[in-house]
Amino acid sequence: MTLIYGHRGARGEAPENTLPSFRRALAAGVTRVELDLHLSADRQLMVIHDPTLRRTTGLGGKVSKHTAAELMRLDARRDGPSWPExxxxxxxEQLFQACPEFEHYQLEVKSGSSGQSRIVLDAVSELVQRFGLKDKVVLTSSSRTLLKTASQDNYSLPTGLVEEYGLIDPLKSARRYGCRYLILNWKLCRLARIRKAQAMGLHVSVWTVNDPAMMQRLAEMGVDSLITDLPHLAVETLKQRA
Structure with a gap:
């Protein structure tokens, strides 16, 4: 059975990476979610995709230059579906507290240096341990630096490689860094690649899939999970297939 992950919550149905967006995914019956992480100035893990605030809040500046308290006072509904509040x-931490119904999280880390990677890895581990989520989290990234750091440190949580372009063989990279997940841009999905990855023990998750015909096609190819902006549509589409 192909699983469904809500992309940044339910990006096509509510402002991305906000609590209303995650609640929309839950309302569709989707209990798995993908989200993005950046560090605040005081080293708190913030749920936001971009390194800057412009697109989602309309304000200038970098996420890393603001404290968590400052960031949590900003309105992030500027880009995306309209929302009344x-x-x-x-x-x-807020997300873990507010939405305990989720059964699995893909936490995509937007990271740079090895030093910053270690800060993020430690911060995620602390929260996961505190909320008892060890079996409900995979840490993903396109950053080879972060994945290499996790591998060298024998990181306790599973990791996943996010691959958009496939310029370097993603299967070799995933194996090199000890990943258990391979998160592919849907354009990179070939039946042979999917089957080879699964034969290596990798969970193959595909993003961002919003077209019903593509959802059906990828499910038929046997991908382990789809990441979608439209959880309600994905649930109905795969239900019809079943």
Whole structure:
């Protein structure tokens, strides 16, 4: 059975990476979610995709230059579906507290240096341990630096490689860094690649899939999970297939 992950919550149905967006995914019956993480100035994990605030809040500046308290006062509903109430940027801690119904999280880390990677890895581990989510989290990234750091440190949580372009063989990279998940841009999906990855023990998750015909096609190819902006549509589409 192909699983469904809500992309940034339910990006096509509510402002992305906000609590209303995650609640929309839950309302569709989707209990798995993908989200993005950046560090605040005081080293808190914040749920936001971009390194800057412009697109989602309309304000200038970098996420890393503001404290968590400052970021949580901003309204992040500027880009995306209209929403009647302000949608603050949540911390990862807030999300874990507010939505305990989720059964699995793909936490995509937007990271740079090895030093910053270690800060993020430690911060995620602390929250996961505190909320008892060890079996409900995979840490994903396109950053080879972060994945290499996790591998060298024998990181306790599973990791996943996010691959958009496939310029370097993603299967070799996933194996090199000890990943258990391979998160592919749908354009990179070939039946042979999917089957080879699964034969290596990788969970193959595909993003961002919003077209019903593509959802059906990828499910028929046997991908383990789909990441979609439209959880309600995905649930109905795969239900019809079943």
């Amino acid at each position: 302000p949608c603050p940027i949540p911390s990862l």
